[in-house]
Amino acid sequence: MIRALIVCFVSLGSPLVAQRIHLSPVDQAEKDPTLSIFRTQLLTDIIARDTEAVVAASCNQIYLSHGGNGGHDEFRYNLTLPEESLSEEYRPQADSLREAYWQNLQKTLQQPGYFADSSEFWMPFHWQIDLPVEIGIFEAYFVNGRGVALRQSSESKAKILEQITHEVVTITKFDENAPYQHVTLGDGRTGYMHRDYLWPIVGYRASLTKAANGDWQLCSFVAGD
Structure with missing residues (x-):
């Protein structure tokens, strides 16, 4: 299977936490x-x-x-x-x-x-994204939306830290009973995102x-x- 990788590098010192992977939805x-x-x-x-x-x-x-x-x-x-x-x-x-x-x-x-x-x-x-080896495939999720709120806590009105668009995040343990999941961005920052926008890789x-x-x-x- 052919896959493409689109990566945005952020200058944060450590090369293993400097990757934010984006892919625009082109049909x-x-x-x-x-x-x-x-x-x-x-x-x-x-x-x-x-x-x-x-x-x-x-x-x-x-x-x-x-x-x-x-x-x-x-x-x-x-x-x-x-x-x-x-x-x-x-x-x-x-x-x-x-x-x-x-x-x-x-x-x-x-x-x-x-x-x-x-x-x-x-x-x-x-599905064409080729993940770096340091990202566990079963922990990887794709943010399938534009301007999706990354919040400071799992409360629906919590402070918005950033708006995420079509990007890979990781979730160590997906909570089936929680509307908001704790996610980690490619640059190491964390926050909470609504499960409706998260598609398992x-x-x-x-x-x-x-x-x-x-x-x-x-x-x-x-x-x-």
């Missing part, structure tokens, strides 16, 4: 009108929760996890998530788990993307692939590393 989809048409139709089917149309738009061996078999059967299962297939403790959550999967798919495909080559398109655009991403006959297909939708 390259318009370079190929057939891709734009395909993605628009796929998103229409996703919004309509049309399982069979979405499955039909995917590769036969669509990649869905780092341990599963992938393919149409697994994709259909993820999209429908039959309650009876879950253990008893998770059955009451079937509807919310199913809807979360659809929402993640929709959100991912709505993001700007980039061409890895002329026949492979990836979303979201920040190893979060969901998707690829669209162009076949020899010119047709596009959804060929991966996966999270993790």
Whole structure:
């Protein structure tokens, strides 16, 4: 996979804490009108929760996890998530788990993307970032917004230290129950940022692939590393 690195160096003495990584959201989809048409139709089917149309738009061996078999059967299962297939403790959550999967798919495909080559398109655009070795991949998050407030504390009205735009930050321990997360900038400064703007670097991403006959297909939708 091809990735690009855009780094802003800040003069702070230590070279290991002098990197702030930014990447502007440029959607390259318009370079190929057939891709734009395909993605628009796929998103229409996703919004309509049309399982069979979405499955039909995917590769036969669509990649869905780092341990599963992938393919149409697994994709259909993820999209429908039959309650009876879950253990008893998770059955009451079937509807919310199913809807979360659809929402993640929709959100991912709505993001700007980039061409890895002329026949492979990836979303979201920040998946192309190549992190420095000193940044742990599971601690890295992308600030997916413009002018996002970095606050002094976890209070919603706390003093704004800086406004952050499309930048990599790190979170040592993500608190699932907290709206504001403690983040560290590339220059070592810290603050709190609302979770709605934080996208895990190893979060969901998707690829669209162009076949020899010119047709596009959804060929991966996966999270993790």
